[in-house]
Amino acid sequence: MSSLPTAPLRVASIPFAARHGETEQNVARVVARIERAARERIGLAVFPEACLTGGVGGRVFTPTCRMRRGQIKAFAASVDGAHVRAVADAVERTGVAAGVGLIERAGNGDLYSSYVVCLPSGERHVHRKLHADGQPHLASGDRFTVFDMDGGWRLAVLVGGDNYLVENARMAALLGAGLLLAPHAQSDATDRAGAWVRRTLPARALDNGLFVVYSDEGEGAIVDPCGQIVAQRTGGDGTIPAQLDPALLGTSPAHGWLESRRPDLYGRLAHDSRAGMPSSDARTARARGAVAVSFAVVRRNG
Template structure:
């Protein structure tokens, strides 16, 4: 097996909801098969969707006890199995799962497992899918063997431009953006909105960006979503040909990010002009205070019969 540093960084976005699509085998087994295939195509990094190790399609319908039953610690059997597959194939892999922390808290987390055994974890900052999930408080930026700094933003973390900007200011030149769309009544997010915003984040911050989305539909069904890779100019350089070939692959040159126009302008920022963007002081020990989840829109279930009458009285004309 070749060392990852000896190979160019070739990235693949695989928008497969493996846990839903492969019910006859554990999701990490399906991921292992994909990694072996990608190794033959000289792919260095495989990006799977948000919650790719979780079998439940709609998180908002699950009680806390159900989420706890699906959760695992970072050193649990599923992540261990993915790490073994990564070491054997030589292909780094990013996968999502429900993390159970040492204090019992539950997080929507994503880990990038490296062939050398390293594991880089990000906890979702905006876990909108369930009130039982705690919000993360750190922007994680880490070095890779390919000479590029990587950051992870999960799902709704990508909806706010400030998050990608913070990652860029911390040195990230590759943004991994795993996502899981919900399809059904009451869902307002349009898939094309996210597909347009991710290249914009790449162009604004002089970074590569990889979007990998799975679509969670009613009754537990999952389908491949959008897969794309954008360059530091905001140009989409690879896109899945859904549904025939939903996977997107591209080679990434770190120098393009370092010498991009946006990266040059990041050094010319005037932070003193942006004081109005700071709502509160950052919590000690983290990048952000705990997130207060916004109230969900209340929708009536079923129908209620309502009857009323308007009674008018004619007044005599004088």
């Protein structure tokens, strides 16, 4: 990060259980939560992935019971449509920036899990989930989303599985972000995926010197740039607030690590992970601690 933000930022993770097929009601509930955040002096409210429309995975629709494309298109919405406009109007009216997720129906008919951050200035920043693996009807985004908001804060967005790859958080940091929004959708707080997220996001924060705000259907957390969880709750749907002190960005050991990077050594990161793997050709194979032995049992007559 080239310079630190000039002012603290009060943020809130807002766990939110979207109801499938009830987009109008979901939007009304989000607007009400934004208005409540204004009364609590929140500057940035972070809602979960697909909070406006409902998602296509999680407890309701499992990998063994996928939705059909037509079903998804029926509730998908445009990022320029009335639902996002209603959120943007609430943001401008209250002064509370807000990040909200939806299943996006793009102009060309493609479907994305997208996340829109609306700023009080009227700006909107849209991130299309980079890794839609496991959802055959959703396309994957092709770019990182990093932008500035008031107070000198530079934000990045990674949705759900985007956070699972260490390279994505590192790219956010290299692009200057000091705050990572990490919305998820319907990770059961008791399952292995939820436990994995709670272990991993502090590591992402520490490795890259970022604040991280995590918001899911039933839980949320806020992590500082030293990997310490400063606010967390599992269960319920109340606001999870925290005051982000920009001075902490300068104290994170990650900035020293980032300055010590050797990009000349990392060329293989840009290539297929299978490239350069050892050949399985028997002519070049060498034993490493074990030797494979073939044998046969031959029956002798007489």
